[in-house]
Structure formats: structure tokens, C-alpha cells
Amino acid sequence: MDYKAIAQQTAQEVFSYYQDISGWKVIKSSDTFICRIITQSFAMGSISSRDFIDLVYMKHYEGNVDIISSNSVDFPGYSPTSNYIRGYNHSCGYVCTP
Structure with a gap:
């Protein structure tokens, strides 16, 4: 498998998303927001959603x-439910430089 070609193709596809402004509109310009991420169960259900x-x-x-x-936080708008196990992330992120 040519991993380098896959990586280059993926980068080009993501860059094309950045260049294509048709159909997109700004709905929020604040840098700070709360995000809820949901994962599916996997390993034949041995790891829960x-x-x-x-x-x-x-x-x-x-x-x-x-x-x-x-960083994970407690937020009243997203109380824990019985559908998912609440996961917590430590501080993480991306540093983007030229």
C-alpha cells in the first residue's frame, strides 16, 4: 500500500475543502465553544459508546x-445519559505553524 500517496491525496482533499467557499456560511465567529463528540461502540461491543x-x-x-x-468540562446543557458512557479528555490540541 502506498501510504505516502494516500497521505498526499488526503491533504489535497482537505485543502480543497478550505478553498471551496460555495455553500458555506459563517454561523459563529467566536473562537471558544463547547463541543459534544459521540463515538460508536466497537470491538464487537466490548467497548461501549x-x-x-x-x-x-x-x-x-x-x-x-x-x-x-x-479539555473536557462539565456542562449543564449536556447532562450524562444512559445511552453513552461519559468520557473525559485531558488537555490536548494542535499547534499549527508554517
Whole structure:
């Protein structure tokens, strides 16, 4: 399998999403938001479905550095349910530089 070709094709596809502005509109311009992520069960059900409630924050720094960070939080708008096991993420994110 040619992993390098797959990686290059994936990068090109994601970049094309960035370039294609047709049909997209800005609905929120705040950097900070609460995100609920739901995962499906897997390994033949031995690992249950989970949901994660994360605070996501984006910040631009000098030197053309962007950071997208997140951390799990408790948020009243997304109370735990019996459908999912509540998962928690530690501080994580991406540092994007030229």
C-alpha cells in the first residue's frame, strides 16, 4: 500500500475543502465553544459508546502560530445519559505553524 500517496491525496482533499467557499456560511465567529463528540461502540461491543463534552479554544499567536486546544468540562446543557458512557479528555490540541 502506498501510504505516502494516500497521505498526499488526503491533504489535497482537505485543502480543497478550505478553498471551496460555495455553500458555506459563517454561523459563529467566536473562537471558544463547547463541543459534544459521540463515538460508536466497537470491538464487537466490548467497548461501549461514549460521549465527550469538550471546551474548545482557538488562539493565534505571534510568529504565525495557531493553537487549537480542548479539555473536557462539565456542562449543564449536556447532562450524562444512559445511552453513552461519559468520557473525559485531558488537555490536548494542535499547534499549527508554517
